[in-house]
Amino acid sequence: MAIEEKKFYILFSMVLIAGWIWIAFSYYSHTDSTVPCCAGGVCFFKSITQLPCPACGSTRAIMALLSGDIKGALFSYNPLGLISFSVLCLLPLFILLDLFLKRKMVYNTYRWVEACIRKKYIAIPFFMLLLFNWFWNIAKHL
Numbered sequence: 348m349a350i351e352e353k354k355f356y357i358l359f360s361m362v363l364i365a366g367w368i369w370i371a372f373s374y375y376s377h378t379d380s381t382v383p384c385c386a387g388g389v390c391f392f393k394s395i396t397q398l399p400c401p402a403c404g405s406t407r408a409i410m411a412l413l414s415g416d417i418k419g420a421l422f423s424y425n426p427l428g429l430i431s432f433s434v435l436c437l438l439p440l441f442i443l444l445d446l447f448l449k450r451k452m453v454y455n456t457y458r459w460v461e462a463c464i465r466k467k468y469i470a471i472p473f474f475m476l477l478l479f480n481w482f483w484n485i486a487k488h489l
Contacts, residue, residue: 352451356446363439366431401477402425417429425480
């Protein structure tokens, strides 16, 4: 069941704002020694299982990107951080473009991606890549 267009743009905008607030908090707490950094202790999955979740290291990867350490972001932390940061940077621009030009480019792209992921020949390799990334996170002791 597809989400309706207006709700989609509201939901995605709220998620983007929350993501930027998290990045700003993490960056500020990372660079200011007076603020205790809690980024390492917020993963509920890791606190329960003692294993990193599939997204563990994404915030640290984004912090590495903001410091100019692209190699560290890709190989020392979670490469999903690079994808997340790209989405956080590009999606607001495309949403604003849709708003000003009264287009549905972002919504139509979302619907297309949703339809593609429902196909087994795309979903299974995608899931396998995420699983491989998760095992890599576990092996790196993130």
